[in-house]
Amino acid sequence: MLIRTRQNNPIRPSEITPEPIYKDRRRFLAGGAALALGLNLAPALAAVTSKNDLPKPFADVATGPYATDEELTDYKSVTTYNNFYEFSTDKQTPAKLAKDFAARPWTISVEGECNNPKKWDIDELIKAFPPEERIYRHRCVEAWSMVVPWIGFELGKLIKHSEPTGNAKFVEFETLYDPERMPGQKAGFFGQVLDWPYREGLRMDEAMHPLTIMTVGLYGEYIPNQNGAPIRLIVPWKYGFKGIKSIVTIRFTEEQPRNTWNVQGPSEYGFYANVNPQVDHPRWSQAKERRIGELLKRPTLMFNGYAEEVADLYTSMDLSKHY
Numbered sequence: 001m002l003i004r005t006r007q008n009n010p011i012r013p014s015e016i017t018p019e020p021i022y023k024d025r026r027r028f029l030a031g032g033a034a035l036a037l038g039l040n041l042a043p044a045l046a047a048v049t050s051k052n053d054l055p056k057p058f059a060d061v062a063t064g065p066y067a068t069d070e071e072l073t074d075y076k077s078v079t080t081y082n083n084f085y086e087f088s089t090d091k092q093t094p095a096k097l098a099k100d101f102a103a104r105p106w107t108i109s110v111e112g113e114c115n116n117p118k119k120w121d122i123d124e125l126i127k128a129f130p131p132e133e134r135i136y137r138h139r140c141v142e143a144w145s146m147v148v149p150w151i152g153f154e155l156g157k158l159i160k161h162s163e164p165t166g167n168a169k170f171v172e173f174e175t176l177y178d179p180e181r182m183p184g185q186k187a188g189f190f191g192q193v194l195d196w197p198y199r200e201g202l203r204m205d206e207a208m209h210p211l212t213i214m215t216v217g218l219y220g221e222y223i224p225n226q227n228g229a230p231i232r233l234i235v236p237w238k239y240g241f242k243g244i245k246s247i248v249t250i251r252f253t254e255e256q257p258r259n260t261w262n263v264q265g266p267s268e269y270g271f272y273a274n275v276n277p278q279v280d281h282p283r284w285s286q287a288k289e290r291r292i293g294e295l296l297k298r299p300t301l302m303f304n305g306y307a308e309e310v311a312d313l314y315t316s317m318d319l320s321k322h323y
């Protein structure tokens, strides 16, 4: 995410250096099978080895619906090229500064316009709503994209369990506010860059859509801190900034929630933030994107390629106004 008010030249997407890439062929292609087929998978095997040290609580989860079969972005890029302003405004530093962040114990409060509010312990929540693997395209408004094997459960299931009242029209989310643990929230660390805590929101039908998941893992392991441990939102047809990280509050509301980037720059970041190649960001085009690890840009797809599933939600709206 780029800050509009910054004095120095804003970084253009065209200047973002491509990460060194270790193309991870689908990890499901087991080494043995690859050998039998005579494939040379040296880079893939190297990537797999580096992940073997990590606990894999979700190694055997079921595969959910809607998964893309596009090539996965390698684990290293997914976990070292991050936007997480609570730790840093650059993309390499969150992985370093979030290394010792304690994502447990962790409580998520479900509250607001509902009959069954509850303070969930994160592990109790994971037990109640068993996660599955969802391989989704992940598209930042800065015109880079990835394909990530997220592990999560449908937000809709948690919403149903919480019994929203008839007044609940939106769902609001908040990130932890704790400057001691999230140094980017300290005033003066690099200035008060955002209005903390980071906030996001969805309309109720968007929140109930089966593509929308609460994400607790990736690549079979617990979600790394820099990707939003212990729980973050993923809404694959929207720009990445809707995917709020390290959530502590989920609140049902009657009014449309204020969302952090819209407050920061209303002409640049809307509430809906649907991926749309026809509506440019005021300072750059959204027509193309660079898949991390690839040299040439590719055309961006309407709703990030999920139009068939979600276009119905927006038929009565002018998407150039509701960007």
Ligand SMILES: Nc1nc2c(c(=O)[nH]1)N[C@H]1C(S)=C(S)[C@@H](COP(=O)(O)O)O[C@H]1N2
Pocket (backbone or CB within 6 Å): 001, 078, 081, 082, 083, 084, 085, 086, 138, 139, 140, 141, 175, 198, 226, 227, 228, 239, 240, 241, 242, 243, 244, 245, 246
């Ligand atoms: N709390 C919080 N959530 C956040 C952000 C952030 O700075 N703080 N950045 C957003 C942006 S702009 C993007 S593109 C995605 C990046 O997710 P990733 O690092 O897992 O790829 O997280 C989103 N969620």
Ligand SMILES: [Mo]
Pocket (backbone or CB within 6 Å): 001, 083, 139, 140, 141, 142, 239, 240, 241
């Ligand atoms: Mo982003």
